[in-house]
Amino acid sequence: MSDRFAAEGQRYPRSVRLRASWVALKTIAFKETNRYLRIWIQTLVPPAITMTLYFVIFGALIGERIGPMGGYSYMEYIAPGIIMLAIITNSYNNVVSSFFGAKFQRHIEELLVSPMPNLVILTGYVVGGVGRGLCVGAIVTVIALMFTSLPIHNWAITLSVVVLTATLFSIGGVINAIYAQKFDDIAIIPTFVLTPLTYLGGVFYSISLLPEFWQAVSLANPILYMVNAFRFGILGSADVNIVFSYVMMIAFIIGLGGFALYLLRRGTGLRS
């Protein structure tokens, strides 16, 4: 048995650690993916129903009376925003509920006592969140295609914005779950921060409709940049600069990712 272990005081070779970390990452990613697929009635069906209602009510019924927006039919205009709304809420909710559930049931300790690095724990949960975000995004896109056409102006921008946004909000979900002490705490950020920012982030309207002051206020909303970058990928038009949107998303991912790793290393909310 002893030949599997490093000699006293010796470090394990880097190759051994990397191989073990890769196996650990696959394990968490598979476990997280399996979790949201196993409970698909709770994770994949509700956003499909909600978003269908958005398309029917705002797109088909009210949208026809609103007329074109930004040079597109209202249905075409809101479709990218509604897809993005689904991706943001689902990637966030997937991670926050799974990570907090693990904390609440204390099986997070399985990860904490194992030798896997914190980066692997974070990445594993993010893979789960991004996976659910992409699944829900794909479902909502199929529903959108029943109501309107989505020309896809630029595939690379469309897909990269989806992945970056889902990554960012998955990391946000981890941070929320680390701080949460009860189930109420995992609903506060989605209800009081994410939902208002998303609805005011240009999902249903162009900020050019707003008075100058509120346009300036809207530009401080990071979700506006993600929604518009995605809309640019699909329709080819946006209210904001696309390069700046990418810079902001990447900066947020690095900043929040670094903060999440710091919290995991300190053991905030996880170790006594």
Place this chain on the structure above:
Amino acid sequence: MTALVVTDLTKTYRNGRTALNHIDLSVDAGAFFGLLGPNGAGKSTLIGIVATLVTKSGGQVQVFGHDLDRDPWAVKSSLGLVPQEFNFNTFDTVEQIVLNQAGFYGIPRRIAHIRAEHYLQSLGLWERRKSISRTLSGGMKRRLLIARALMHEPRLLILDEPTAGVDIELRRSMWDFLRHINAQGTTIILTTHYLEEAESLCRDIAIIDEGRIIEHTNVKALLQRLSTQAYLLDVEHLPESLPQLPDFSLRRIDGATLEAEVPRGRPLTELFAVLAQNGISVTSMRNKSNRLEELFVRMLGNKERGKEKEKEENS
């Protein structure tokens, strides 16, 4: 070679409570070591620090020569933990729990399947491998914790009250299993409230109280300190009132069992002769196995009395 070396270990929680007060402890490789102490003594805190679930306030921990601060990867790889409370995902199956655990330690899936079968078979859980973990009985859940902790085949296995709430038959089978893996080379550290368990399994023990190690010795050496030996006697015709014997202390356990305390070094034939004179015939006898409990109670009792005395003197 030492499996665990703890030096000057201190833990003070945020509320100001000091759970560990400059503890030094070492456990030899291959040992079956018992960590005993009353509730709140600091046992679980000590285990939590070694397993990295609790952050230490000061001191050092080394596992097989690997320092916890400098090389946590090596420490964690060498260590298996069976916690006091069930901490697995209650929505996962038994098989998923052990396979995932292996994955977290970097064990490839193919090997993990082989080990899962081996440990689940050994612990009598193989037939229930597809069961959702929350549907298991308490004893099965305890065994699942052990199987999970062994999936990466650690050199040091720490069990925090593994047989709490487990019936006697199952407890004995778990003891046999633990003895078996200890004989194969796995160092075991066990905390338990059942002192009979520690006496039966452990070669060495440490007693911890109020965050300090008050005793760290060999079980046999500790038991030598008892000035009397206790025996359980199965007897015939136990009279209503027990005879008063000047040198032996007798206690009725039930209608056919008598507990006798015999001064160390005193021939047992004297006891039998005195009992026979009083019309009590002994049909069989055995050692009372929870002698450690007596010693433990005495040690903690002496300590309490010492404190009271100190208080009186100060006032």
